[in-house]
Amino acid sequence: MPAKTGETDRPLSVLINTATRSVHTKLNKLVVSRLSLALPPKAEDASNYVSGLLHITPIYMAFESLWRKILQSGVTVEEEDGPDDADSCDVCGPETAQSEPADLQTLRDILRIPHPLTVDPRTRSLLTNLNLPGLTRSQELQNDIVSLTGWSNRTVTEHLGDAAESPVLSEFLRHIKHSAETRPHVLTAYAWVLYLALFSGGRIIRATLQSVDPDFWVPASAAHHPSASGTGPGVATAAVGGGPLHFFSFASTPDDGEELKTTFKQRLVESEALLTGAEREDVVQEARDIFAFMVRLVTELDDVCGTGESDASHMVRLRSRDSLVVEKERRALARLARKVAEEAERDAGR
Template sequence: MTTGDLLARLRAAIKEPHTSIHRLNISRVPLCLPPHTDRPDLYLLGLSRYAELFYGIEEAWLSLIGDPLDWISQDTHIANVNLHTEVSSPENDLSPPEDTNPRIQTVLRTLYIPELLRTKTLQDDLRLLNASCPPATQILIQPPKHQETNTGQRIKHELRNRIQDKPHILVAYVWIMYSALLYGGRDIRAILLKAGPEFWGLSVAEINPQRRIPCPLSFWHINDEAEVKGKFRAGMTDVERLLSATEQQDILDEAGRIFGILEILTRSLDDDVKVLNARV
């Protein structure tokens, strides 16, 4: 089924849009920090929007692969105690749809690395940040139910519909979003840490780079990062042989589309900030 090096073709396809969106985001991160502001409210706003994208990816991912405890054996490199660290909750249904293509399910299971998943870290970070932010920011982050949902939530809804139609395109979302975290995330993390521990409500000891970064910055910390990067690249190499030429092209096409989504999401934050500044 293979048509060549999918990973190399993905990298080539996203090189230009990736550079553009990285610059777009990096240019805005300092605006969330001192001396531009003395509160992490703007960071909270941006994180909450991007969180919706990760929530949508991980909900779709887990719904398609099923409960990891049911298919990962006791002797794999993944300890069972860690399998549900990021995603399990009472309302989650981890039973895959009956019509799930077994081949595509294998593809998505091959890419599954528990350490990558961000749902729990995002929820924990947002909960802590939200507890200290003013009501004006809280309304922007989670509008009342009778109001229109925000851009992140609309993107999440559309993402789930697209993946339902073509489950294999989830590969594009997984590769792009978690590569951004693994490789570009270090640059953003360094900028955030320069704001100092007091800005984040932490002590000097808590923000020691040699230790796990705590909330409200735990999203940026991945256990055994070097090992995870190796597993991630290996997984992408392994799945190519399971994908048809048409599916691979769908993934390449979706990869280009994702960066358009990210630009819309980031630029919508500019409008949200204007609204926020008018309220405070």
């Protein structure tokens, strides 16, 4: 879609927000409605929430891994992932692949690029300037999955691989790979959409997750058979300590990531002059595509989880819950819906 007259003078962030306002609002509404089905009082355990994480994690892994590969341009995939490094992965080096829950064989196959990664100096400068390791979420998402399930790293790998083969998600991953190979500057859109979301609606969602009864997050294996868990008794402790919130938190920073957010926005303003007019249009269109894929992914998750906007009757009740707790959580979810809607309106006006 060609840029309108005068749009070349507008900040790229404003162009993205304006172009995605409608679909962003639609996605927010979908996320809030489905989140209510994954939490008490409509859910008795975190299985649907875990299903959501299993489908979100590969997206972050894909664009973060490809971004890193581009910054390492000139190193062939054979040198990174050759026969001698069969146990390495796209998210961690060979020295950590066996100890971290990121040893992803299926996703590595999707993300493998069979030629040297080279980009022009402008794109390298752009992606280097916008690369803030503190923002990356791949490992944090996997940590949440481990905390919620008590699964071993190998089991996490298997389930992420299965999720990555679902129709919409696999199409999205192939799209990310193709975009990064052919138009690497569009990775800017992924950082803007998928990182900054954690500082707006993500903060509200986090507060809602923190308000849930801590026992809800404890996996059965940790609650009743700690020794059977691949991660041991620490899983239950992590869950009780406020929920599985690595994804939504930036605990390694003194201000919970606020400086990271400010720095990223500032660097985008400073770096967007490196983009041509056509490349700016590419970034805006990629942002539209990201939101469109995310909307489709929610629909796919409805099929996986058997959920819909108004259908939670099929969910198995695994525990009885106090009626006062249930009512408190119902009101909290209603407040969440209102807050996310208000935040979306503020974002659209920025």
